Amino acid sequence: MAPSIESYPIGIANLPNQLHKIVAKRGASFTIMLAGESGLGKTTFCNTLFSTTIKGYQNHRKRFQKQLDKTVEIEITKAELEEKFFKVALTVIDTPGFGDYVNNKDSWQPIIEFLDDQHESYMRQEQQPRRKDKIDLRVHACLYFIRPSGQSIKTLDIEIMTRLGSRVNLIPVIAKADTLSPADLLKFKQRAYVIEAQGIKIFVPPVEEDDAAAADHARALTAALPFAIIGSDQDVQAPDGRIVKGRQYLWGVAEVENEEHCDFKKLRSLLIRTHMLDLIQTTEDVHYESYRSNQMETRKFGEAKPRRLDNPKFKDDEEALRRRFTDQVKVEETRFRTWEQQLISERDRLNKDLEQTHQSIKQLEAELEQLAGSNRSYNKR
Ligand SMILES: Nc1nc2c(ncn2[C@@H]2O[C@H](COP(=O)(O)OP(=O)(O)OP(=O)(O)O)[C@@H](O)[C@H]2O)c(=O)[nH]1
Ligand SMILES: [Mg+2]
Structure with a gap:
């Protein structure tokens, strides 16, 4: 059996020595983006992630209370994670959800532009003589929220995920998992094979065969895709008396950090414990590189991007x-x-x-x- 997910140290503690030293010295910066239709719990997830990861985060809750309305512009939340002597500057980018417009076709455009702009900004900074202290908001993982329903994944979601997957490490998540019965959730997950069938590129945790425990863990994560999540920043009392983050119902409590109830812990583990470095490296080696080489082919050196940047x-x-x-x-x-x-x-x-x-x-x-x-x-x- 795979060891408990939480027994893994934060991602960078496992790095090969050389890289380990570089990252430890510089500190890593890690950026997550949340995208998807309006009202699926992106902002709630952001608060849940911070409040279950950072001790004393509750102190900031008041600041976020009003944000639980519809998000109208891109919100950036930063925090510093520290484990042993490693520092990670964690940034979460919460985006406004798409509305229920008749024509939703271009609703994803600002998100795609945001992702491209971060690569563009980084590339321009790299071309400057002073290349230290670059501002880097390149997204290492994009969580795409899918509406839980009796039906299959929508065409619009397929369209957007196709575009996202070619630019960023895409992690599809089933939102509000507590609104589906366990049987319906399983069915929905099975129907998510369309993601693969449509050729959408998603982030799959790499399996490293030389470390059996890590390999088992990566396989367990892959098997759980797309992750079903429950978000809540409310403390509620479970039937056994424990105070947990969750959602209270007449029938009981849907717990955020209970692996029987949802995959929140698996997702958090992948993001900030076991696969942070893989996500950083694929962003650099695959996504940034593909943006850079594409631009180099179509543009003269140093030439500005032809459209206006937001x-x-x-x-x-x-x-x-x-x-x-x-x-x-x-x-x-x-x-x-x-x-x-x-x-x-x-x-x-x-x-x-x-x-x-x-x-x-x-x-x-x-x-x-x-x-x-x-x-x-x-x-x-
Ligand atoms: N049942 C259930 N409700 C949730 C969950 N997460 C969030 N909600 C509720 O769904 C509503 C919308 O949540 P938000 O977090 O504002 O959704 P959003 O995706 O940020 O919405 P936009 O900002 O409009 O894109 C709120 O009333 C939340 O309390 C969940 O996991 N389960
Ligand atoms: Mg929101």
Whole structure:
């Protein structure tokens, strides 16, 4: 039997020595994105993950209470995890869910753009002479929330997951698992074979044969895909008196951290314990690399991306560029005005000269006339 999931230390403690040293020194940064239809519990999951992972997280709960309404813009929550002397900067990106619009077709566009923009931003920073301290919000795992229902997975979900899977480590999850009976949940999981049948790329935990326990664990995780989850940041009392994170029903309590009830613990283990490094490495080696090489093929070195970027980082860049441009125009304008002024005064000076010259010519002519006159009268005599 595989050892209990929680007995695994945080991912990076298991690294080969060299990498281990580098990561320990720099600290790892790990970013999770939550996506899917509106009202499936993405924001609740974010709160559940933080409150079950970080001691004393309850203190922050008030801050999030109001967020349990519909999320209207991308929300970024950060926290630092520490185990032994390893530090992981954990970031969760909560996205607004898609609505029940008739035309949902483009609802996923901002998410795809966000993912691409992070690669773009990283790539641009890599091209700068100062490459240290890069701002890196590349997403290492994207959890895609699927509505639990008696039916199969929707065409829209298939469409979005196809796009996500080619850009990011995609982890499909069945939302609100407590709303399905165990039998219906099993049926729903079986129907999820369409994900594979449609050729959607999802993250599958790699099996390392040289470590039997880890290999068993990876197989157990794979068998549970797509993970069924229950989210709640409420403490409730289980029938045996334990206080647990869960949802209270007349029939009893649906517990977040009970493996009989859902796969939350498996998912959390994969993310922040056993497979964090795999997720980081595939993001770097597969997804970032494919973005980079694609862009290199279609763009000249250093050339900007042709469309407008909504990334705040680029907005700053754009703003700075606009300001620099305006300043430059102002400088040029002043230079031109001075030059124009100089030209005018030069023209005036020349005109004055010309007038004086004319005047002296006239005077000379008059003098000449006078001389000629007196000469004529002299000759007559
Ligand atoms: N039964 C059940 N309800 C849940 C679960 N998770 C969240 N909810 C409830 O579902 C409702 C919507 O949850 P949110 O977390 O706001 O959903 P969301 O996906 O962030 O929604 P948007 O921000 O609109 O995209 C809330 O009333 C939650 O309490 C769950 O696992 N089971
Ligand atoms: Mg939300």
